[in-house]
Amino acid sequence: MEHPAPWHRGPSWLRNRDGHGGPLRRDPADRLGGGVAAGVATWRGFNVTTIRIAFVLATLISTGYFVPAYVVAWLLIPAAGEDASIASKARSDTSGIRLAVGLASLLVFVLVVAGALNDGWFSGWAWPQVVSLAGLVLIWRNSSPQEQATLRHLVEPLGAAAGAGARDEGQNRRRRSILRLAVAGVLVIGGAGWLFSARESLDLLQPLGGVVLVIAGIVLLLGPWWLRIARDLVLERQARVRAEERADIAAQVHDSVLQTLALIQRRADDPQKVIQLARLQERELRSWLFEGRAPNETDDLTVGAGVRQIQQDVESRYGVPVEAVTVGECELDDNLTALLAAAREATVNAAKWSGASVISLFAEVEPTEVSLVVRDRGTGFDPAAVPADRKGLAESVHGRMTRRGGTVTVTSAPGEGTKVSLKMPRAAAQPHPVSRAR
Amino acid sequence: MTGPAPRVVLVDDHGLFRSGVRAELGRQVDVVGEAEDVQPAIELITELLPDVVLLDVHLPGGGGQAVIQAIKTDHPQVRFLALSASDAPEDVIAVIRAGARGYVTKTISTAELADAVRRVAAGDAVFSHRLAGFVLDAFAASPPPGDLKPEFDPEFEQLTSREREVLRLIAQGYTYKEIARELYISAKTVESHVSSVLRKLQLSTRHQLTRWAAERRLT
Numbered sequence: 195m196e197h198p199a200p201w202h203r204g205p206s207w208l209r210n211r212d213g214h215g216g217p218l219r220r221d222p223a224d225r226l227g228g229g230v231a232a233g234v235a236t237w238r239g240f241n242v243t244t245i246r247i248a249f250v251l252a253t254l255i256s257t258g259y260f261v262p263a264y265v266v267a268w269l270l271i272p273a274a275g276e277d278a279s280i281a282s283k284a285r286s287d288t289s290g291i292r293l294a295v296g297l298a299s300l301l302v303f304v305l306v307v308a309g310a311l312n313d314g315w316f317s318g319w320a321w322p323q324v325v326s327l328a329g330l331v332l333i334w335r336n337s338s339p340q341e342q343a344t345l346r347h348l349v350e351p352l353g354a355a356a357g358a359g360a361r362d363e364g365q366n367r368r369r370r371s372i373l374r375l376a377v378a379g380v381l382v383i384g385g386a387g388w389l390f391s392a393r394e395s396l397d398l399l400q401p402l403g404g405v406v407l408v409i410a411g412i413v414l415l416l417g418p419w420w421l422r423i424a425r426d427l428v429l430e431r432q433a434r435v436r437a438e439e440r441a442d443i444a445a446q447v448h449d450s451v452l453q454t455l456a457l458i459q460r461r462a463d464d465p466q467k468v469i470q471l472a473r474l475q476e477r478e479l480r481s482w483l484f485e486g487r488a489p490n491e492t493d494d495l496t497v498g499a500g501v502r503q504i505q506q507d508v509e510s511r512y513g514v515p516v517e518a519v520t521v522g523e524c525e526l527d528d529n530l531t532a533l534l535a536a537a538r539e540a541t542v543n544a545a546k547w548s549g550a551s552v553i554s555l556f557a558e559v560e561p562t563e564v565s566l567v568v569r570d571r572g573t574g575f576d577p578a579a580v581p582a583d584r585k586g587l588a589e590s591v592h593g594r595m596t597r598r599g600g601t602v603t604v605t606s607a608p609g610e611g612t613k614v615s616l617k618m619p620r621a622a623a624q625p626h627p628v629s630r631a632r
Numbered sequence: 633m634t635g636p637a638p639r640v641v642l643v644d645d646h647g648l649f650r651s652g653v654r655a656e657l658g659r660q661v662d663v664v665g666e667a668e669d670v671q672p673a674i675e676l677i678t679e680l681l682p683d684v685v686l687l688d689v690h691l692p693g694g695g696g697q698a699v700i701q702a703i704k705t706d707h708p709q710v711r712f713l714a715l716s717a718s719d720a721p722e723d724v725i726a727v728i729r730a731g732a733r734g735y736v737t738k739t740i741s742t743a744e745l746a747d748a749v750r751r752v753a754a755g756d757a758v759f760s761h762r763l764a765g766f767v768l769d770a771f772a773a774s775p776p777p778g779d780l781k782p783e784f785d786p787e788f789e790q791l792t793s794r795e796r797e798v799l800r801l802i803a804q805g806y807t808y809k810e811i812a813r814e815l816y817i818s819a820k821t822v823e824s825h826v827s828s829v830l831r832k833l834q835l836s837t838r839h840q841l842t843r844w845a846a847e848r849r850l851t
Contacts, residue, residue: 517805519765520765521765521772552805556761556765556805
C-alpha cells in the first residue's frame with residue numbers, strides 16, 4: 195500500500211527533474227502576491243529575492259506583459275500541500291467566468307476609448323492587464339481564504355479612494371483618511387499639471403519639481419496601505435510559525451506522554467513497572483520543558499549513532515530486540531533528525547503493537563538521500579482501515595517526513611508484518627524545500 | 633532434514649557459550665568436538681575433519697582467521713561459519729576473507745543457527761543481517777584508482793544492483809525465501825547471488841575492504 199506525499203499528484207509537465215525532487219508548487223508560506231516567486235525559488239534552489247527582482251525586471255522589459263503571465267502561473271500552479279490548482283476549481287465557476295469576462299471587456303472598452311483620445315505609453319502597459327484582471331477575478335473567487343485576504347490588500351486602495359475602505363474605522367480616522375486622500379489628490383493633480391505644463395519649457399528644474407510632487411502624492415496615498423500590508427504579512431507569518439510549533443509539540447507529547455500513558459495502562463497490574471515508567475516520563479518531560487531538550491533528541495551527531503540510540507531505547511523500554519544495521523554514515527542535519535524521530539516512532543509502534551519477537555532497523559546513507567526501513571514480522575494491519583484519529587503513523591511519521599520533503603511508504607497486511615520505508619533528502623545535497631521566514 | 637546431521641566442531645573461548653550451543657544444537661546437528669583456542673582447534677579439526685566448524689571471530693591465540701588459514705589449504709572440504717558477539721566489522725571481514733562461508737551473530741536463535749550450519753555444510757553462503765550491512769558498506773564507494781592492486785579485476789570490485797538489492801533485504805531481516813518472493817526470483821537464485829557476493833568479498837583486491845573497517849572505527 196502506497197502513501198505518496200500529497201504533492202506527488204498534479205499535472206506532470208510541472209514536475210521537475212533537477213530541482214528539489216518535487217514538482218513546482220506555489221509557496222504560500224513566503225508570499226508577497228501568489229507565492230509564485232517563492233515557489234520557483236525553492237523549486238530551483240534560488241534566493242526568493244533574486245527571483246522577485248528577476249520578475250520585476252521581466253515586467254519592466256516586457257512592458258507589462260509579464261504581469262498576466264504571473265497571474266496565469268498563479269492560476270495553474272497548485273499551492274504547496276494542495277492537490278488542485280485554482281484554475282481547476284475555477285473551471286466549474288461559471289458566474290465567476292462571466293464576471294471575469296465582463297470586467298475584462300469593460301477594461302477593453304475603457305482602453306479603446308483612452309487609446310482613441312491619447313495613444314501612448316499608458317495603454318501599452320494597460321492592455322496585457324485585461325488578462326491579469328480576468329485572472330485575478332477567478333483567483334479571487336476560487337482561492338483559499340488566506341489568498342483571498344492577500345487579494346483584498348491588492349484592491350484596498352481602490353476601495354479607499356471610493357470611500358469604502360474607511361467603513362469600519364472610527365469617525366476620527368475616517369475624517370483623517372479623507373483629508374489625506376484630498377491632500378494626496380491635490381498633490382498628484384497639481385504635480386501632474388506642473389509636469390505637463392512644463393513640457394515645452396526648457397527649464398529642467400520645473401519638471402523635476404512636478405515629479406517630486408507626484409511621488410509625494412503617491413506615497414501619501416498608498417504609504418499607509420503599504421505599511422499595513424507589510425505588517426499583516428509579518429503577523430500572518432508569525433501565526434503560521436506558531437501553528438507549526440503547535441503541531442511539533444503535539445507530535446512530541448504524543449511520542450512521549452501518550453505512549454507512556456498507554457504503556458502504564460497495559461502494565462497496570464505491575465506497580466513497580468508503573469512507577470518506573472512514570473519516573474522515566476517525568477525526567478523526559480522536565481528536560482524538555484525546562485532544559486529545552488527534546489525527549490528523543492540525540493546527543494550524537496551521526497545517523498549511525500542515532501540509529502543505535504533508537505535501538506537501545508526501544509530495547510530497554512519495550513523489551514523487544516531491535517536488529518539495527520547502518521550502511522554508510524553522515525552527520526545529522528535538521529532533515530535527518532526529523533527522519534530519525536520518525537523512524538523512532540515507527541520502531542516504537544512496531545514494538546508496542548506488532549507482537550513481533552524482533553524488529554529490523556536498516557539505514558542506508560546515499561549521496562543525495564538517507565533511507566530507513568523499519569520492519570517487523572508481527573501481526574500487521576490493513577493501512578486503509580486505520581481510523582483518522584489514530585495519530586501515531588499519521589502525524590508523527592507522515593507529518594514529520596512530509597514537512598521536510600521526505601516520503602513514507604507503509605507496506606502491511608494482517609498477519610504479514612509491517613514495513614515502513616522512510617526516505618529523506620539530505621540538506622547538504624540540495625536546499626531545504628521550504629525556506630521559512632526568519 | 634535430509635541426509636545425516638552435519639558433524640560440527642565448536643571453537644570458542646567461552647566454555648559457557650560452548651556448552652549452551654551444544655545443548656541447544658545437540659538434537660539437530662552432531663557436535664563432535666570443542667576447542668577453546670587456535671592451536672588446539674587446528675589439531676582437533678585436522679584430526680576429526682568435521683563438515684562445519686563454528687568459529688568464534690575472537691580467540692585469545694590469534695583470532696578466527698588463523699584457524700581457517702591453517703586448515704583450508706590441506707582440507708578445503710572443511711567449511712567455516714563465523715560467529716561473534718562483538719560485530720567489529722574489520723574482524724568479521726577478515727574472517728570472511730580468510731575463507732569462512734558465512735557469519736552470524738551470537739544472538740541468533742537456535743533454529744536459525746541449526747539452519748545456517750546445514751546450509752554451510754551444503755556449500756551455501758550464510759549472511760546475517762549485519763554481515764550484509766558490512767558488505768554493502770565496504771562496497772559502497774567506488775574505489776579510487778590508486779587504491780587497486782595491479783591485478784585489478786573489475787569483476788570482483790563491484791556488486792551488481794541485484795546483489796545490492798538482495799543484501800539490502802538481508803540487512804532488513806528477510807529470509808532467503810522472503811527475498812525470493814519479494815524480488816520474484818527463485819530461492820536458488822537468491823542463494824547464488826549471495827554466493828557470488830561472498831566470492832567477490834574474498835577475491836576483491838580493494839585495499840578499501842580492510843582499510844574501510846579501520847576508518848569506521850575512527851568515526
